[in-house]
Amino acid sequence: MSFVRRLLWLTPVLGAATAAVLLSGNSGISAPATAPKTELKTAVGLPISRVALFSSGVGYFARSGDVDGNVRVDLTFPERDINDLLKSMTLEDFGDGQVSAVSYDSREPIDRTLASFAINLNNNPTLGQILTQARGEQVEVVLQQNVVGQPGTISGKIVGLETHKSTSDKGATTDSEVLNLWCADGMRAVKLSDVQRLRFVNPTIEAEVRRALEVLSLNHDQQKKAVSLHFTGQGRRKVQVGYVVENPIWKTSYRLVLDKDGKEVPKVQGWAIVENPTDEDWNGVEMSLISGRPISFKMDLYNPLYVNRPTVEPELFASLRPPTYAGDLKKFAKAIDPMAAMMDGLSAPKPTAAAEPMEEKRALSGMRGRSGASRGDEEELLRDEAKRQLNLDAVQSAATAAKLGDNFSYNINKAVDLARQKSALLPIIAGEIEAKRVSIYNASVQAKHPLLGLRLKNTTGVHLMQGPITVFEGATYAGDTRVLDIQPKEERLVSYAIDLGTEVNPVVTTPNERITSVKIDKGIVTTNTRIRFQNTYQIVNRSPMDRTLILEHPNRKNEGFNLVETVKPVEETADLWRFELPVASGKSASLTVTEEDNTLSTIELTNSNDDQIRFFLAQTVLSDAARAKLNQALTIKGKCDQAERELAQVTAEIERITTDQTRLRQNLREVPPTAEAYKRYLKKFDEQETEMDALTERQKSLQTSVHQARVAYETFLSNLTVE
Numbered sequence: 001m002s003f004v005r006r007l008l009w010l011t012p013v014l015g016a017a018t019a020a021v022l023l024s025g026n027s028g029i030s031a032p033a034t035a036p037k038t039e040l041k042t043a044v045g046l047p048i049s050r051v052a053l054f055s056s057g058v059g060y061f062a063r064s065g066d067v068d069g070n071v072r073v074d075l076t077f078p079e080r081d082i083n084d085l086l087k088s089m090t091l092e093d094f095g096d097g098q099v100s101a102v103s104y105d106s107r108e109p110i111d112r113t114l115a116s117f118a119i120n121l122n123n124n125p126t127l128g129q130i131l132t133q134a135r136g137e138q139v140e141v142v143l144q145q146n147v148v149g150q151p152g153t154i155s156g157k158i159v160g161l162e163t164h165k166s167t168s169d170k171g172a173t174t175d176s177e178v179l180n181l182w183c184a185d186g187m188r189a190v191k192l193s194d195v196q197r198l199r200f201v202n203p204t205i206e207a208e209v210r211r212a213l214e215v216l217s218l219n220h221d222q223q224k225k226a227v228s229l230h231f232t233g234q235g236r237r238k239v240q241v242g243y244v245v246e247n248p249i250w251k252t253s254y255r256l257v258l259d260k261d262g263k264e265v266p267k268v269q270g271w272a273i274v275e276n277p278t279d280e281d282w283n284g285v286e287m288s289l290i291s292g293r294p295i296s297f298k299m300d301l302y303n304p305l306y307v308n309r310p311t312v313e314p315e316l317f318a319s320l321r322p323p324t325y326a327g328d329l330k331k332f333a334k335a336i337d338p339m340a341a342m343m344d345g346l347s348a349p350k351p352t353a354a355a356e357p358m359e360e361k362r363a364l365s366g367m368r369g370r371s372g373a374s375r376g377d378e379e380e381l382l383r384d385e386a387k388r389q390l391n392l393d394a395v396q397s398a399a400t401a402a403k404l405g406d407n408f409s410y411n412i413n414k415a416v417d418l419a420r421q422k423s424a425l426l427p428i429i430a431g432e433i434e435a436k437r438v439s440i441y442n443a444s445v446q447a448k449h450p451l452l453g454l455r456l457k458n459t460t461g462v463h464l465m466q467g468p469i470t471v472f473e474g475a476t477y478a479g480d481t482r483v484l485d486i487q488p489k490e491e492r493l494v495s496y497a498i499d500l501g502t503e504v505n506p507v508v509t510t511p512n513e514r515i516t517s518v519k520i521d522k523g524i525v526t527t528n529t530r531i532r533f534q535n536t537y538q539i540v541n542r543s544p545m546d547r548t549l550i551l552e553h554p555n556r557k558n559e560g561f562n563l564v565e566t567v568k569p570v571e572e573t574a575d576l577w578r579f580e581l582p583v584a585s586g587k588s589a590s591l592t593v594t595e596e597d598n599t600l601s602t603i604e605l606t607n608s609n610d611d612q613i614r615f616f617l618a619q620t621v622l623s624d625a626a627r628a629k630l631n632q633a634l635t636i637k638g639k640c641d642q643a644e645r646e647l648a649q650v651t652a653e654i655e656r657i658t659t660d661q662t663r664l665r666q667n668l669r670e671v672p673p674t675a676e677a678y679k680r681y682l683k684k685f686d687e688q689e690t691e692m693d694a695l696t697e698r699q700k701s702l703q704t705s706v707h708q709a710r711v712a713y714e715t716f717l718s719n720l721t722v723e
Contacts, residue, residue, distance in 0.1 A: 045063075045073065045074060045075050045076075046063035046064060046065040046073055046075065046239070046240075046241060047063060047064075047065060047283065048061055048062070048063055048280065048282055048285050049062055049063060049064040049065075049240075049284075049285060049286065050062035050064075050242075050285060050286045050287075050288075051282065051285050051286070051287045051288070051416075052287070052288040052289075052290055052409075053247060053249075053250040053274060053287070053288070053289050053290065054247075054249070054250075054290050054293070054294060054296075055249050055250060055290070055291055055293055055465065056249065056293040056294055056295075056296055057246060057247070057248070057249050057296065058084075058244050058245065058246055058247055058294075058296045059244070059245065059246075059247030060242060060243070060244050061242065061243055061244075061245065062240055062241070062242040063075070063240065063241050063242075064238060064239065064240040064241075065238070065239065066236055066237065066238055066239075067231055067233075067236070067237065067238075067239050068235065068236045068237075069233070069234065069235070070231070070232045070233070071230075071231045072228050072229065072230050072231075073228070073229040073231065073239070073241075074226060074227075074228050074229075075226070075227045075228075075229070075241075076224045076225065076226055076227070077224070077225055077227060077245075078224065078225075078279075079224070079225050080246070081245040081246065082104070082225055082301075083298055083299060083300055083301050084243065084244060084245040084246060084298070085227070085243050085245060086301040087244075087299060087301060088242075088243050088244040088245075089102070089241060089242070089243040090241070090242045090243070091229065091239070091240070091241050092239065092240045092241075092242075093231055093233060093237065093239050094237055094238045094239065094240070095233050095234070095235060095236075095237020095238065095239075096233065096234075096237075097231050097232055097233020097234070097237060097239070098231070098232050098233060099229070099230065099231060099232075100230040100231070100232045101230040102227065102228070102229055102230070103227075103228045103230070104225060104226065104227040104228070113215050114212055114215060114216070117208045117209070117211060117212040118133075118134075118204070118205055118208040118209075119133055119134060119205065119208055119209050119212060120133060120212075121209075121212045121213070121216065127192060127195075127198075128161050128177045128179075128192060131158055131161060131179060131198075132160065132161055134158055134200065134205060135158050135159065135160055136157055136158060137157065137158055137200055137201075137202055137205055138155070138156070138157050138200070138201035138202060139155070139156070139157070139158055139181070139198055139199065139200055139201060140153065140154075140155045140198070140199045140201055141153070141154045141155070141156075141179075141181070141190060141195055141197070141198050142195075142196050142197040142198070143190065143194050143195060143196060144194055144195075144196045150190070150194070154181060154183060154188060154190065155183065155184075155201070156181030156182050156183035156184070156188060157181065157182045158179070158180075158181060159180040159181060159182050159187070160180050161177055161178065161179055161180065161192075162177075162178050162180065163175050163176070163177055163178070164176050164177075164178050164191075176191055176192070176193060177191070177192045177193075178190065178191055178192070179191075179192055179195070229241060244296070247275075247277070248275045248277060250272055250273060250274045250275075250289050251272070251273040251467060252270055252271065252272055252273070252428070252464075252465045252466070252467035253270075253271050253273065253467050253468050253469075253470070254268055254269065254270045254271070254429070254464075254467060254468070254469040254470070254483070255268070255269040255271075255469070255470050255472065256268050256269075256433070256435070256454075256469050256470070256471045256472070257269075257472045257474075258435070258437075258454075258471065258472065258473050258474075258478070259474070260473050260474045262437070265432040265433075265434070266432065266433055266434075266435040266454075267430075267431065267432055267433070268429060268430075268431065268432070268433040268460065269427070269429065269430050270427070270428050270429030270430070270464070270467075271425045271426065271427055271428065272289050272410065272425070272426045272427075272428045273423065273424075273425060274287070274289070274418070274423065274424055274426060275422075275423040275424075276418045276419065276420055276421065276422055276423070276424075277421065278420055278421075279420050279421075280420055281417075281418070281419050281420050282416060282417065282418040282419075283417055284415040284416075284417060285415060285416050285417075285418075286411075286412070286415060286416075287411075287412040287416045287426075288409050288410065288411045288412070289409065289410040289411075289412070289426075289428065290408070290409045290410075291408045291409070291410075291463055291465045291485070408462070408463035408465075410428045410462075412426060412428075429460060429462060429464070431460055432459070432460075433456065433457070433458065433459055433460055434456070434457040434459045435454045435455065435456050435457070436454065436455040436548070437452075437453075437454060437548065438453050438454065438455050438493070438547075438548045438549070438550045438580075439451065439452060439453065439499045439502050439547045439548065439549050439550065440453040440493060440495050440549075440550045440552065441504050441537070441539075441549060441550070441551050441552065442552040442576075443504075443506050446498060447506075448503060448504065448505075449498050449499055449500055449502060449503060449504070450498075450499045450502050450504060450549060450550075451495035451496075451497065451498055451499060452478075452479070452495065452496060452497040452498070452499045453481075453493055453494055453495035453496065453550070454471075454493070454494050454495075454496075455491060455492075455493055455550075456483070456486070456491065456492050456493070456494055457489070457490070457491045458486045458487065458488050458489060458490050458491075458492075459488075459489070460488070461488055462488065463485065463486070463487060463488065464483065464485065464486040465485055466482070466483060466484045466485050467482070467483065468480060468481070468482050469481045469482065469483055469494065469496070471496040471497075478496055478497060479496030479497035480496060481494040481495055481496040482494075493550065499543070499547070501541065501542050501543025501544075501545075501547075502539065502540070502541050502542070502543060502547055502549070502583070503539070503540045503542070504537055504538070504539050504540075504549075504551075505537070505538040505539075505540075506535060506536070506537050506538075507535070507536045507537075507538065508533075508534075508535050509533075509534040509535075509536070511531055511532065511533050512531070512532045512534075513529055513530070513531050513532075514529070514530050514532075515527050515528065515529050515530075515619050515621060516528045516529070516530045516598070516621060517621055518616055518619055518621060518622050518623075518626060519723055520605075520626055520629070520630075520720055520721060520722050520723075521721050522718055522719065522720070522721055523604060523605045523606055523717040523718045523719070523720050524602055524603070524604050524605070525602065525603045525604075525605060525616060526600060526601070526602050527600070527601050527602075527603075527616075528598055528599070528600055529598070529599045529600075529601065530596060530597070530598050530599075531596070531597045531598075531599060532564075532594060532595070532596045532597075533561070533594070533595045533596075534592060534593070534594045534595075535553065535592070535593045535594075535595075536590055536591070536592045536593075537551055537590060537591045537592075537593070538588070538590045539581065539583050539588060539589045539590065539591070540588045541583040541584065541585055541586065541587055541588070541589075542586070543585060544585055545585055546582065546583070546584050546585050547582070547583045547585075548580065548581075548582050548583075549580070549581045549582070549583055549589075550570075550578055550579070550580055551578070551579045551580075551581060551591060552576045552577070552578055553569075553576065553577045553578075553579065553593050554575065554576065554577075555572065555573065555574065555575055555576050555577050556595065559597070560597045560598075560599075561595040561596065561597045562595065562596055562597075563577065563593070563594065563595060563596075564594050564595070564596045565592075565594045566592065566593050566594050567579060567591070577593075579591055579593070605633070605717045605720070606714050606717050606718065610634065610637060613630055613633060613634060613637075614634075616630060617630055617631070623722070623723055625722050625723065626722045626723065629720055629722050632716070633713070633716055633717060633720065636709070636712055636713045636716055637713050639709050640706065640709035640710050640712070640713050643702060643705045643706045643709050644706050644709075646702050647699065647702035647703060647705075647706050650695055650698050650699045650702055651699060653695055654692065654695050654696065654699060657688050657691060657692050657695070658692075660688065661685060661688055661689075661692075664681050664684060664685045664688075665685075667681050668681050668682065668685070
């Protein structure tokens, strides 16, 4: 268990170690100026000695070995791992030595590097563009032998380049670049197309061009980066470097064997799938597989980062610009990476005896291959095979399980050998597990049949990480399932096949709504309405075996529904209620699940009509006192309605007379005063005026009565309070 214990006690060491190990550019960080210079020997790269793989996509790798005296250890890493290396690397010298420096290949952007040379080779410059950059430099030019009128070799300083246009015999115009040189005998113009060879006389310029070409050449292979570790100390001692880099997650798969007769305890076998995606073989490494998921991220620490700076013109050529000042940046305490600290010094238990490889017996296939076997013999062999129990005892767990804080670790007991770009299956669990056969029904999964399943209880004593499970009954494949992470002693349902021998018919009844209570408070009626849903599950077991049915029903507690008049569920999840129901072979059963929701609603009586009050009077849950008060309210409302009807009749009569008088006035203007009709119209008009006066008085009286009745009704309702 030293592998795990060192993971914990070395956590505080990480901060000090990280601060001591300064990461630098190409040359690293040298020792203080007062320290004497030490001669470093180059040691062979440190082999991988320990590996801890996480289920979060990273792995901790430790390299260790012996060094002697002052040593520089050179290692190479893929470029994609450099950022993680710089973020998490820890160094240890177990012989009281010191880590003087860590240096690594820099990654200056190539365009910035090329721009730093005297001749800038960025953007694939032409010969003319290169010579333009070298104006004023002394060059030696060798011309082609067929150039007439020019010496074979010309030496001079570059003045510049220009473009000449020339016309061919056919009239075509072409451009040609001409190099102007200042020579000892004066100015010379040389076509670049006539130049066979050109050399810079200045050795500094020659060296700059050569270095720029080397940068271009090295940039072609950026897959590997060199990292040098500088150890200083006395004598032979052990050193170690640890780091966390990206790695494929390790996975688990299980085999579960059930006894057909149910007499033996089910057995489980767990395998870990690990991969070595590196370009280096793992030889004799100590390995731990950790089921936790520490937070891990990437950060660009490798690429040099530059801050854009403004260009400021001298005051001689530009007026002063208004300055701007940035605020003071807050200083944050340096946060130690908890994952890297936890990984520092990780070690595994001492290797023990290796587990023997599993060797399955294929007795049936071997017997079937015998020549001359009769049909009766084959049938007997098939019956024997059906009774056979798959034996997993040949594979023993090669790992020791241990609790590691909030995580769980499987420490492989034997040193692991795994070639580069290879994967392996490692046995980590082997033993018995508690399992009860059940049939699991969920209408949204399979509407007609439940699924054959198990109620697993993790009695292995170790954490079971999520993964697929292949289920065998005896020696026969029964199906596949998948399980999520299970803590020790935790129970979990799994299903692996359809139970064709059991059939379920869900019957859903129409929702029933009923008002259960009515309460009146100051004219506001509050009703409690009960909404009831009822689902009946009719089950038939046609199989030759008794079944224990786990029935899953949607849990709608977050919608306000609660179970009523229903057996208590054996389990309750955030989304489901689970009921357990035994169903004997050849028998039927049923389970009714009733859900109820109570909804409160309020109505203001002063804003409602008579029909609303009569609706409440029709409710059987209304108390006698409330019924009497509501009937009294209807009586008051009836008086108010009678007064309103009388007022409406008087108003209608006034409107009729007003309309008729308009007609009479029109007739009186048209008919002569001496006519008999005129006298008749005038008499009728006089009678209507007398009637209008009486109706107007009656209208005023009724308006007063209606107002008083309405006030009385509203006052009664607003003060009405009764249970």
